[in-house]
Amino acid sequence: MATAVAEVKAEKASLGSTLWSWLTTTDHKRIGILYGVTAFVFFLIGGLEALIIRAQLAHSGNDLVSAETFNQLFTMHGTTMIFLAVMPLSAAFFNYIVPLQIGARDVAFPRLNAFSYWVFLFGGLLLNASFLFGAAPDGGWFGYPNLTSKQYSPGLNIDFWVIGLQVLGIASLAAGFNFVVTIINLRAPGMRMMRLPVFTWMTLVTQFLVITAFPVITVALVFLMFDRFFGTTFYSTAAGGDLLLWQHLFWLFGHPEVYILILPAMGIVSEVLPTFSRKPLFGYAVVVYSGLLIGVMGWGVWAHHMFAVGMGPIADSVFSATTMLIAIPTGVKIFNWLATMWGGQVQFRTPMLFALGFIAMFIIGGLSGVMHSSAAADLQQTDTYFVVAHIHYVLFGGAIQGIFAGIYYWWPKITGRLMNEKLGKWHFWLSFIGMNLAFFPMHFIGLLGMPRRIYTYSPELGLDTLNLVSTVGAFLIGISVLIFIYNVWWTRRHGEVAGNDPWRAATLEWTIPSPPPPYNFSVIPEVVSRLPRWSVTQMKAIPEVPPEPIHLPGGSYWPVVTAFGILVMAAGALLHSLWVVLLGGAVLVVGIYAWAFEPFEV
């Protein structure tokens, strides 16, 4: 299915064939767009849940939602933002940008890539379908048994959660293998490991964390599923089991997961800062090794989530120490970013503002994180709003701001148009002020004694004002996201045409047209330096028209069929129907065999 470029005609495709082409696409750029759009919709859903939570907590004794609904809202807010928003928004950039940054024409396994996306979509839909049954998960995003055991959660709620997360795990694992191989194996000639852009490096570390952390939570989820479905006794204290088994397995996954969420944003910031400081990244090698070190050490800190369970002084001390240690490579990165700007010609464009916002807010979140590392202090903070403040400084101030920096930065590459600067600045400042109003008071709310995950509080607590401020901040964030959406709509019609390289940036993706042609590079580039577009030794120019026909892999519908088989199996498990599971299994097997034997050349 070689596609000679000259044959591509600009015909107006029919709606049906357009849909079919997206359904069967194996192009990393289109899959990246699918990831981005889908994840953004889930981001809006998760945000809406957050706004209802904040509306309920706006003043004491509120009865906007019931306690049961509140439990569902905070559980789905956490689960959605982590698994359906931040991770796949990062995946959108992995898909779109990484092959362009390493000089490749696609990922190593284009069909597996499509499969990852469809499994992710189906898993996300399955989780959210629980709302239709009035049975959304309500055991917290951490799902501690025995709260989530059959005895205390007899309904479908936790079943949706347990099965939905297993499905999403398959998507993450498949993508993980794909990107590890892509980055290691598909680098263009001359693109040595220590010439990789930092974003690609952080993607690689993230994917290693994904393929090692997700099996652990899969096992924990399987145990919980067996306990609920078949009456096993993994999390039954009456049978001699230990509830801490779940907590250890969950946080063994959960802490690497924190770095899965933040490392891609760190990578994005490491691309944006040099471009808008007109200076190469300060201490490239140190930034890369710090990222690697964070990835490795991320495996040794999990029990700091468990100081309150009474592990004893030795374990508490060890995990206190490792948690303080992991702040070192993180701090190193922050100093490198600051030094990158030092003496540079800093341009305050929207991506740069979000990157600066990232650094400032991540420092606050990082500092409160180090406060948690002291086991003695942590006992006062556990399960209070102080922890909520911490995670939102890290994950909103950090991950989400980093992702928005990436969106504004690469939008011209992906769509060919620059987003509106004025609207972008409104978006940034409203969201920046909003997040500080929303999350900073939570430090005090927590230290003054308000526990997290309660649906209301009494006026005697004296926290009405602080909670109201927090709610106002949350709605400001909501307005800022609406401005972003308007900006997207405006840019489609009126955005300035970007050209290849509107930011005069250094890396390989800016050498090709925006949006890139289906084959990305008309000739595979020969990389001669770490900053190909800023170096004195220039790389060979990439011709506008390919000198010879380029082979492109065709589309395939087997990835979506195979993914659908997994969805049917998951639905069968929910319904406790062996026949539906077997039917799904049959679709899965047919899908795998047809996939393996269809003629498809990468």
Next chain:
Amino acid sequence: MTHYTATGLDSRKLAFWAFIGSECLLFGSLISTYLVYKGRSVRGPTPQEILNIPLTSVSTFVLLTSSLAMVLALAAVARGDKLWSRVWLFSTAFLGSIFLGFQAYEFTEFVHNGLTITTNLFGSTFYTLTGTHGAHVAVGVIWLLTLLVRSFQGKLGPDKALNVEIAGLYWHFVDVVWIVIFTVVYLIQ
């Protein structure tokens, strides 16, 4: 099919190594759970009462032998020897099936002796761990039989040796995991 890659390694093989790394964490979690819960069941049957070491030693030997057959199968495919690649592919799958037969017999015996997955912590952890391993062996057997069919279709020449090599990686990995499980669950009680 000789693509340029930055490391010179085939992408599928690299992906498979990454997959095996990931599987180590899966079995690692299962085995750790078994060890953590060892001796904590509040009622019997206990491992000492029920595990049949001589029987499982035989099935372990069968599975280890299958790894040898796998090596010979790959060598035969690589040198283009159709007859022997079929013989060894079949032998590998057959020995794998015998192992699964032993496991089915063992599970049935245990259930008759009063150990089900819900009986106690030993039952829950034992069946989950060995069942997961058995499922991996079953997938491997189906994979090998698929390769055997491809060979009979004349589509498993030396140019496709990598397909067999990757199946072999999987097979040997599943074997090595069994050695760990056999040691931890059966030999060190």
